[in-house]
Amino acid sequence: MSAFASSISSILDHIISSIPLFKPELTLMIAFVCSIICSLFVDKIWKFSSFIITITGLLISLYFLLGQHQLFIGQSGFFEMIKIDQLSILSRIIISISTLCITFFIQQRFSNQIRPIGDLYAVLITATLGLHLLTLSSNWLLIFIAIETVSISSYVMVGYFSKTKFEAEAAMKYVLFGSICAAVMLYGLSLIYGFTGNLNFDSSQHIQGLIEAPKIMCSMAFLFLLTGIGFKLSFAPFHVWSPDVYQGAPTPITAYLSTVPKIGALVLLSRLLASWTDSPFYYSEFLTTITIIIAIATMLIGNLAALKQKDMKRMMAYSSIGHTGILLMVALVYVQHDIDVLLFYLTIYALMNIAVFLFIDQLEQGIGSTKIESYAGLGKKHPLLFVCFSILLISLIGLPPTAGFIGKLLVFSKVFEQYQVVNEVSLLVLLIVGALTSVISLFYYFKIPLQAFLRENQTVVDLPKFNIFLISIAVSISIIVVILGIYPSLLLNFLK
């Protein structure tokens, strides 16, 4: 004890000096507490209070993040627990902006619910906080805490209303599957800690420990580890929860689950691959091979299963599994530290998915169904809505002149460059599968414009009433997607 007494003041000094690095997250924590207090006491008097607190908290946190851009690049704080670099700042900006969109989405959609939704905002802030931590750290302890924070808040969000039996079932499947994956991941982490005696995955001691570890045990630990990350990213074979949960959960929550947590998890996976696949030892090769295999399997399963879906939300779940395959390709590309490709694809992916779910939700409100057939003939009644919807779907396929095309083009060309350098057949197979599945995706995405514009509606449907605010967000996102498709440098220069 006396050995520590002398160094305690220097430890405290270090902690105090790292607080400025942590300002965006501290803001979120304060916003979380305030939002809980508001939802308990103030919401009865003024029902927008917790919403306003959430928006303000997110905006202040975004302001601090933009401030970090010049000041703290390359610094680390809290004994190497958090590291500020370009990737973490930009990905946190994307996460915050997407969460802002989702907050408006939730507010507009649930404001007339009987059950108060103040707590939902608090949970949303917690999830965002967890994602911020996930992008900041390379320490397993903080990463595990972050993953669990995001997971637990997502469980609560899915099961928050439980108005129908579907919502309750989706939440149960999610919580059981998620907890199992987290437990398996924890076991893998304990093995890796045993091999290395260190929790920081890009430290030299960690790498040294992995080199000396027994091969079979080390490979097993990696597979256990990928289980946890795979659950968050929903890649094969850990994707089975996502169609059920996406279909069962309320649409704004689905929009959140399908985009924002994937950004955080992908940044983590990219960092992991970047620090572990650079060396010439067997575990680097093992990790690269396994990632390529998973990416191929994910793209095939997602896109082939999407072909036979009749429910729009379920189809989007499989489509986002397919996109996860491409995100894995992006993670492999990041090994060369192409941060702009990674972030460009993530931004576009988040924008497209949020807008598609806004449209799905508004149509669900209007016609009371998420079946693709129920869109029949609606295109002539709502030309603007369905034209924008089709633009987004074209972008999801990856056809020009949309941003989705540019994103896929950048990813494919980077992977091809890497193929030319290392001359590995598996990368070529990855590219071919990626291109093929993009063609497959054409068939299921085009079902929607086909139904909307070419099929006649037999029964007369009442004109649905749309929420103008949400529709205008979705329409402006579709315009942004086209503009970025024509001038991608607008975003790419910002992400450099």
Place this chain on the structure above:
Amino acid sequence: MITLTHFLVVSAFIFCIGLYAVLAKKNAIMILVGIELMINAAILNFVAFGKYDKINYGGQIFALFAIVLAAAAVAVGLAIILNVYRYYKTVNPDQIRELKD
């Protein structure tokens, strides 16, 4: 003399028992118990390995955090399972399958 190997063997056993409880699913509560066993196996590993990490005590700290997080996840899980029971009058995951392809 109890060595590191003993701890690892015990924790591997506990992990396997937990995994069995999860896979032989007949009751959602039992699955939660299985998950808890798996987490505790990992915690045992962490504490056992932590003996050799005298500088940072990373394993011990990790064990503490893992216990708290496991408790939080189980609390949320139980609340959700209670909700499911209200609709389905059962907690057997095999019979709760309205959402499927």
